[in-house]
Amino acid sequence: MKGERPMVDSNMVLAGQTAAYTLYVLVMIALMARFAYKVTKEEEPKEMRPAIFYSFVGFLVVLGVSLHIITYNTIPWAPLDLNRANIQADKVFEIQVADHKFLLPSEKLMIKVGEKVLFKVTSADLTYGFGLFRSDNSMVFQMQVMPGHMNDILWHFDRPGIYSIRSTEYSGPAGVGMLLKDVVEVSSDHTSHE
Amino acid sequence: MSFLTTLMNGEQQLFRPNTLTPMQKMILRFVVIGLVYYAFAVFEGMIMRVYAVTPVPTVEPQQYFAIMTAHPLVGIFGSTYSTVFGAFLFLVPFLMKKPLWSIKLANWTCGLIGVGTLTMWSAGFVSEYAPLYTLYWPLPADFTQFSIWGGTFFIVGIAIIMVGTIFFVLNIFKTITYTPAGWEKQPAGALISSALGWSGIKNLFSKKKEEHLVSLPVAAIARGTVDTALNSVIILFTGVLILVYMVAALLGHDLKHSAIDALLYKNWFWWGLDLVADGLVLIFVAGTWYLLATLITGKKLFMENIARGALLIELVVSWTVWSHHLMSDQAQPGILKVVSGEMVTAFELITQGLAFFITLVTLWSARPLKMTHPLKFLLGGLLGFALAVPAGIMQADLGLNRILHNTQWIVGPHVHVAILVGLTMTLYSAIYLLFPIVTNGAKLYSDKLATFHFWAHLLGGIGMGAFMGMAGLNGMLRRSLYLNGEFNIYMILAALSGSLLLIAFLAFFFNIVMSVGVKGVIGIFTPSKLDTKDPLPIQA
Numbered sequence: 001m002k003g004e005r006p007m008v009d010s011n012m013v014l015a016g017q018t019a020a021y022t023l024y025v026l027v028m029i030a031l032m033a034r035f036a037y038k039v040t041k042e043e044e045p046k047e048m049r050p051a052i053f054y055s056f057v058g059f060l061v062v063l064g065v066s067l068h069i070i071t072y073n074t075i076p077w078a079p080l081d082l083n084r085a086n087i088q089a090d091k092v093f094e095i096q097v098a099d100h101k102f103l104l105p106s107e108k109l110m111i112k113v114g115e116k117v118l119f120k121v122t123s124a125d126l127t128y129g130f131g132l133f134r135s136d137n138s139m140v141f142q143m144q145v146m147p148g149h150m151n152d153i154l155w156h157f158d159r160p161g162i163y164s165i166r167s168t169e170y171s172g173p174a175g176v177g178m179l180l181k182d183v184v185e186v187s188s189d190h191t192s193h194e
Numbered sequence: 195m196s197f198l199t200t201l202m203n204g205e206q207q208l209f210r211p212n213t214l215t216p217m218q219k220m221i222l223r224f225v226v227i228g229l230v231y232y233a234f235a236v237f238e239g240m241i242m243r244v245y246a247v248t249p250v251p252t253v254e255p256q257q258y259f260a261i262m263t264a265h266p267l268v269g270i271f272g273s274t275y276s277t278v279f280g281a282f283l284f285l286v287p288f289l290m291k292k293p294l295w296s297i298k299l300a301n302w303t304c305g306l307i308g309v310g311t312l313t314m315w316s317a318g319f320v321s322e323y324a325p326l327y328t329l330y331w332p333l334p335a336d337f338t339q340f341s342i343w344g345g346t347f348f349i350v351g352i353a354i355i356m357v358g359t360i361f362f363v364l365n366i367f368k369t370i371t372y373t374p375a376g377w378e379k380q381p382a383g384a385l386i387s388s389a390l391g392w393s394g395i396k397n398l399f400s401k402k403k404e405e406h407l408v409s410l411p412v413a414a415i416a417r418g419t420v421d422t423a424l425n426s427v428i429i430l431f432t433g434v435l436i437l438v439y440m441v442a443a444l445l446g447h448d449l450k451h452s453a454i455d456a457l458l459y460k461n462w463f464w465w466g467l468d469l470v471a472d473g474l475v476l477i478f479v480a481g482t483w484y485l486l487a488t489l490i491t492g493k494k495l496f497m498e499n500i501a502r503g504a505l506l507i508e509l510v511v512s513w514t515v516w517s518h519h520l521m522s523d524q525a526q527p528g529i530l531k532v533v534s535g536e537m538v539t540a541f542e543l544i545t546q547g548l549a550f551f552i553t554l555v556t557l558w559s560a561r562p563l564k565m566t567h568p569l570k571f572l573l574g575g576l577l578g579f580a581l582a583v584p585a586g587i588m589q590a591d592l593g594l595n596r597i598l599h600n601t602q603w604i605v606g607p608h609v610h611v612a613i614l615v616g617l618t619m620t621l622y623s624a625i626y627l628l629f630p631i632v633t634n635g636a637k638l639y640s641d642k643l644a645t646f647h648f649w650a651h652l653l654g655g656i657g658m659g660a661f662m663g664m665a666g667l668n669g670m671l672r673r674s675l676y677l678n679g680e681f682n683i684y685m686i687l688a689a690l691s692g693s694l695l696l697i698a699f700l701a702f703f704f705n706i707v708m709s710v711g712v713k714g715v716i717g718i719f720t721p722s723k724l725d726t727k728d729p730l731p732i733q734a
Contacts, residue, residue: 010597014667017588021607025581025660032577035554036570042562048555053497060547064540068591075593082528082592127330127456129522129600137680138669141596142522146456147332149525168600170326170673172339173256 007076007158010140076156077141080116084154089118097145098124100175102165104183113188116156123147128175129168132184134161142168157186200639204711209636211717216297217284217729218632220304222718224280225625227308229703231272232618234315236699238265243658243689247682255675259324262673264315266327269613270470271355272311277621278478279303279362282415284632284729285485286369289409292377293727295368299361306358314351323348326673328467329432331459332451335439346440349433356426356433363423370408370416381407389416391509394502403499410498411488414481417509421473424513428466457525465516472542473512475617477505479579480549482620486572487553489627491560496552508545514538518590522599531592539590546583550576567644571623574652578615581656582608585663598666602681605672606662606688614695615655622651622702629709634731639708647702654694661688 072078080087091111096103111117121130123145130151131142140163145151162185167178195206214222238261244250245258253261283303287294294300317323321344325334334345370389371382387393388407397403408416435454442449484495495501517534520526553576563569585607589598598604626644630636638644665684670676707715724731 013594014597017594018664018667021585021588021663024584028577028580029656032573032580035558036565036573039557039561039563039569040565048496048559050497053500053551053555056551057544057548060544064543064587065537067587068536068540071591071593077596078593081596082532125451126333126336127460133669136669137676139597139601142599143596144520144523144599146460146523146525148452148456151524153524166671166674168671168674169330170259170333172333172336173259173324174339176255176675 007156008074009159011138013075014138080154080156084118084152087116087154089154090115092118092120095119095121095130096124097121097128097130097167100126100128100167100171100178102130102167102178102180104165104180107183109184111157111184111186113157113160113186116154118152118154120150120152121145122150126171126175127169128171128178129166131166131168132163133166134163135182139168144169159186160188161186200708200711202712204714205637205639205709207711209633209710209714211714211720212723213634213731214718214722215724215726215728215731216722217287217294217727218634219718219722220297220300221280221284221628221632223301224276224283224304226715226718227304228273228275228277228280229706231268231276231311233699233703235265235269235273236696238268240689240692240696243685243692246676246685247689248679249675249677254322256322256324258675259326259673260318260322263324263326264318267352268311268315271307271352272315274613274617274621275355275359276304276307277625279307279359281621281624281628282419282478283362283365284628286366286412286415288729289412290370292369293374294729295365295372297727299365303358303361303365306361307355310351310354310356310358312351313354314348317344317347317351320344321347329436329463331454331456332439334436335443335449335451337443342440342443346437346444349437349440353430353433353437356430359422359426363419363426366415366419370412386416389413390420391417391502391506394499395506397499398503406502410495410502411481411485413502414477414484414505417505418474418477418481420509421469421477421512425466425469425474428462428469432463432466457523460520460523461516461526464519465513468516468519469512472515472539473509475612476542476546476549477508477512479575479617479620480505480508480546482624483549483553483572483576484556486568486620486623486627487556490563490566490569490572491556493556493560496555496559500548501552504545504548507541511538511541511545515542518595521590521592521595535590535595536592540587543583543587546579550580566626567638567641567648568623568627570645570648571619571626574648575616575618575620575623577652578611578617578619578655581659582612582616585611600672601666602662602670602672602684603666606659606666610662611655611659615652615659618655619651622647631730633710636709636714639705643701643705647698647705650694650698650701654691654696654698657691658688658695661685661691 093105093109125147128145129142130145132140134140141155143151143153162182165180165183167175241261245253283294283300321341323340323344371385373380385407389412391413393404393406439449484501488495514534515538517530518539521531521535588594589604589608661684665681670681
């Protein structure tokens with residue numbers, strides 16, 4: 001959409017996660033190293049006050065709950081996914097998977113920037129995965145594809161790009177090569193592809 | 195003493211198998227089998243690490259996935275179950291000061307887990323049966339890809355392990371509740387109530403505190419054993435279901451896969467699997483931390499009633515947490531994803547955080563402590579879970595799971611750091627602590643090797659998890675093959691870290707063999723000459 005700021009995408013979310021988790025790991029290792037050093041030293045014994053213990057419990061509760069509240073409100077596909085039954089898709093692609101092959105409705109899936117697209121994927125035999133990947137192999141999104149059930153995901157494409165489809169679930173050794181390169185094209189050109 | 199003499203007879207010839215009680219021999223047999231299967235898992239792991247860098251020409255992709263199928267099962271059942279069951283079958287009677295209900299049944303457990311794991315592993319190795327441990331329906335019954343006979347023996351192997359596991363469960367609960375010959379009648383109901391945590395919960399809300407009939411480590415073992423029992427039933431039932439398809443195929447009948455609903459099956463199976471991953475492992479580990487902390491410090495556990503209550507909450511959490519494995523399954527109801535997948539899973543941050551805090555405070559209260567091998571491995575185990583549990587909480591989030599599910603993030607910073615650093619270092623701590631007790635004073639061959647074992651294992655485990663995690667964050671899947679070196683930087687670094695784990699294990703194994711000697715290892719498997727049910731010889 002012209003003039004609209006692009007949504008948060010998976011690269012941005014994963015960069016944030018990498019920074020937060022790396023920082024956490026470094027702090028935790030430093031704290032444990034300090035504990036290991038100090039626990040061998042003679043010091044005036046002090047009783048741990050229960051208030052500190054209960055504060056720690058409270059901190060864990062706040063941390064556990066707030067993580068999901070924050071991500072729900074900052075990662076755009078989380079509410080989109082939970083409410084997808086009530087959202088009108090701009091485009092629907094019905095994709096079948098059978099015998100370790102994706103059967104697309106057309107050679108390429110053409111999408112316009114700004115469209116909300118519903119991918120409806122069904123499996124005729126095994127459990128597979130359905131994921132969109134960038135050319136550098138980073139993931140845009142994925143879902144499981146289970147036989148006997150409708151597997152659908154609604155995605156808002158807010159920037160141009162060319163993506164590959166890869167099965168993200170193991171379906172036996174025969175499924176190792178389930179990759180369709182550059183078959184999804186998101187274009188800002190509203191006229192050239194349809 | 196020459197190297198050869200030490201190799202044959204052990205360090206200073208202090209380990210004498212003929213002085214061991216039947217109980218000591220029993221636990222040592224479990225530990226030997228556990229270590230042998232740990233070696234299997236480590237070597238398999240290294241093959242897969244190398245394969246992730248560049249496919250090994252002599253290993254076909256189907257063989258690679260057969261290794262990937264056997265690896266976690268050998269690691270969890272063959273190695274961890276053996277070590278943990280042996281330790282608990284020794285510790286419950288040791289801590290309760292009463293004989294084990296049946297040493298014979300304990301030895302049967304040991305034999306069945308050993309034989310079952312070998313059967314399962316051999317079937318996978320020979321037939322390349324490779325549906326992975328998740329067994330997503332109908333892959334285990336896909337006979338266009340897998341051998342029916344190979345699959346049949348594979349499932350039979352797992353079933354044998356589960357029978358051994360049920361014997362363990364029976365032995366633990368009977369030991370807690372039974373009345374040994376010549377003893378005053380034991381209050382079975384009150385004992386089981388204490389073991390399962392009702393007395394702990396009542397004490398939280400009552401002014402008049404009841405005395406706990408069983409110690410906290412025994413209570414932890416009992417509660418983890420509840421999950422062990424439920425998990426055995428689920429796996430046995432699933433195995434029978436798959437066997438029905440296999441036997442029908444052998445008889446020439448092609449049963450319809452669609453007779454089983456894949457989503458219901460996946461819910462059922464993950465409910466059972468999570469009783470291990472998010473149930474008994476966390477409960478057993480917390481109980482082991484408490485035991486180690488009190489044994490190392492000689493002090494009472496900090497906030498013991500809270501710790502008992504938390505173990506009971508963890509048991510309930512483990513029954514309601516499975517849906518975080520189905521957050522990318524779009525047919526799974528959203529309410530289950532949010533309540534079970536996100537919210538209940540977040541409770542694990544609290545329960546495991548409490549266990550972490552309580553253990554550290556207990557250690558802190560006994561300053562100054564000597565940095566012994568058990569203490570340093572215990573701290574390593576605590577660090578492992580401190581890193582792995584938050585990684586798991588992150589992936590059990592609707593937004594993040596969409597871009598993390600089935601990537602190397604899941605299996606690196608979460609699974610392998612939890613198992614290799616958290617769980618295994620906790621077990622090593624217990625092994626180093628119990629070693630002189632169960633060997634009647636055998637001496638460790640080399641303290642320097644034990645220290646090397648610690649550092650190589652810690653750095654290797656954290657390093658491997660970290661580099662796998664980085665690859666996962668960049669989109670690398672956990673059950674795929676990348677043939678063009680797409681993630682080679684991370685995979686080479688992960689393989690180097692993995693080789694540290696291998697070297698660490700070899701150092702530990704060499705140290706233990708040199709401590710007890712080859713003759714000592716053989717002596718563990720001969721019948722005990724002592725006619726006693728006591729865990730330790732009287733003079734010890």
